[in-house]
Amino acid sequence: MSAPSSLEALIEALRCLPGVGPKSAQRMAYYLLQRDRQGAARLGQALTHSLQVLRNCARCNNYTEDEVCERCQSPRRDATQLCVVESPADLNMMEQTHVYQGLYFCLMGRIAPLDGVGPRELKLDRLLDRACDGVVKEVILATNFTNEGEATAHYLGELLRARGLSVSRIARGLPVGSELEHTDAGTIAQALVERRPL
Amino acid sequence: MAALKNRVLHQTGHVLHTLPYRETSLIIEAFTREHGRVALMAKGARRPHSSLRGVIMEFLPLEFSWSGQGELKTLTHCEWLGGQALLRGRALMFAYYMNELLLRLLPREDAHPALFDHYAATLAALSIQADAADEVLLRRFEHALLRELGYGLHIEHCADSDESIQPVRHYHYEIERGLIHADLRQGAEDGRLYISGRTLIALQADDYSEAETRQQSKQLMRMLLNHYLNGQPLQARRVFKELQEL
Numbered sequence: 001m002s003a004p005s006s007l008e009a010l011i012e013a014l015r016c017l018p019g020v021g022p023k024s025a026q027r028m029a030y031y032l033l034q035r036d037r038q039g040a041a042r043l044g045q046a047l048t049h050s051l052q053v054l055r056n057c058a059r060c061n062n063y064t065e066d067e068v069c070e071r072c073q074s075p076r077r078d079a080t081q082l083c084v085v086e087s088p089a090d091l092n093m094m095e096q097t098h099v100y101q102g103l104y105f106c107l108m109g110r111i112a113p114l115d116g117v118g119p120r121e122l123k124l125d126r127l128l129d130r131a132c133d134g135v136v137k138e139v140i141l142a143t144n145f146t147n148e149g150e151a152t153a154h155y156l157g158e159l160l161r162a163r164g165l166s167v168s169r170i171a172r173g174l175p176v177g178s179e180l181e182h183t184d185a186g187t188i189a190q191a192l193v194e195r196r197p198l
Numbered sequence: 199m200a201a202l203k204n205r206v207l208h209q210t211g212h213v214l215h216t217l218p219y220r221e222t223s224l225i226i227e228a229f230t231r232e233h234g235r236v237a238l239m240a241k242g243a244r245r246p247h248s249s250l251r252g253v254i255m256e257f258l259p260l261e262f263s264w265s266g267q268g269e270l271k272t273l274t275h276c277e278w279l280g281g282q283a284l285l286r287g288r289a290l291m292f293a294y295y296m297n298e299l300l301l302r303l304l305p306r307e308d309a310h311p312a313l314f315d316h317y318a319a320t321l322a323a324l325s326i327q328a329d330a331a332d333e334v335l336l337r338r339f340e341h342a343l344l345r346e347l348g349y350g351l352h353i354e355h356c357a358d359s360d361e362s363i364q365p366v367r368h369y370h371y372e373i374e375r376g377l378i379h380a381d382l383r384q385g386a387e388d389g390r391l392y393i394s395g396r397t398l399i400a401l402q403a404d405d406y407s408e409a410e411t412r413q414q415s416k417q418l419m420r421m422l423l424n425h426y427l428n429g430q431p432l433q434a435r436r437v438f439k440e441l442q443e444l
Contacts, residue, residue, distance in 0.1 A: 021220075111437065111441075113295075114433060118433075119444055125444075147255060150286065185278055193283045
């Protein structure tokens with residue numbers, strides 16, 4: 001006996017989530033229908049609603065309900081500094097530090113040559129337009145310290161410098177409060193390569 | 199006993215590419231010296247505090263241990279071998295290009311120790327050259343790759359006459375056939391690649407000191423690789439080209 005088509009459609013729809021295969025999708029579907037129909041209704045509404053109202057901020061590319069997000073409009077932020085991050089999660093982490101008062105640009109990805117993600121897929125021209133608005137003086141590159149993040153930072157650095165902007169990269173090294181003895185060799189090696197004069 | 203028999207320990211290798219798998223795992227395409235290209239599943243490698251984070255990185259010398267019989271093995275241990283700085287800039291793009299070639303052309307579990315050594319030495323050279331990365335490194339790698347995979351270049355003799363290559367003459371290269379005398383006085387035909395005898399003799403010795411050799415060998419390699427890749431374009435080359443055009 002096969003499942004009703006609407007149940008099948010629900011299971012199939014849940015599979016679009018990362019890391020969810022047919023088994024997990026079926027489990028989720030039965031859970032929502034049997035145990036938490038209210039939660040399921042809320043989930044459905046939230047999905048429909050957010051798809052309708054959320055879009056990318058015209059300035060920072062992060063998700064917002066307005067044309068330009070609140071942070072980009074805030075007079076308290078320093079508009080001469082622009083920090084480039086890979087994802088909204090990275091942006092939130094930067095905000096939690098409370099040491100940065102400038103603005104952001106969220107790439108929503110990174111250059112990944114083997115996955116076919118290049119400047120075109122990333123829409124790098126949007127970042128270049130944003131950084132060259134005449135107000136931004138310094139661009140801080142805060143992409144990840146993976147090979148892909150490094151490649152992204154390198155090319156962004158070259159492009160932005162060529163447009164007369166001052167470009168910096170967040171520092172890499174030992175975690176705060178850590179001891180050499182308990183740090184992985186790769187981190188120490190790179191910290192040694194990138195040591196700075198005192 | 200069966201589990202022990204399928205255990206492989208302490209294999210020197212490099213990560214070619216990784217794919218996220220399920221919630222917290224990772225599938226690693228590794229190139230090892232003794233076992234060639236292997237697919238390894240790293241369970242839990244994407245958890246926030248996994249000891250594999252910061253270790254499983256492309257282009258760095260690593261040591262892998264795994265177990266399992268099927269095509270996808272289970273990674274049991276991975277260690278950082280050190281001695282090489284992270285790649286930067288142009289060198290990074292060159293290294294991605296090599297990885298893509300290996301991923302596309304190297305069959306799984308077919309050991310190529312000589313090619314592995316060549317690859318590892320090229321990465322070490324790239325880590326020093328960084329932004330001044332020399333394209334000649336790629337030509338030598340392409341040459342070594344084609345040689346190792348058994349796609350000989352056949353550039354020692356003329357295919358139609360068995361005559362040895364004359365430095366002053368010009369030749370066509372026909373895929374899977376080899377070199378044919380070209381008569382330049384008839385004018386160049388469309389789409390055919392002309393190579394000078396001088397270039398061919400330099401190529402045999404992997405000597406790229408002349409500008410003409412560098413240019414013609416690049417065209418020859420591109421034509422051959424394109425053929426063996428069944429005309430499917432290389433992503434790394436496209437991304438690199440687009441970045442340079444910005």
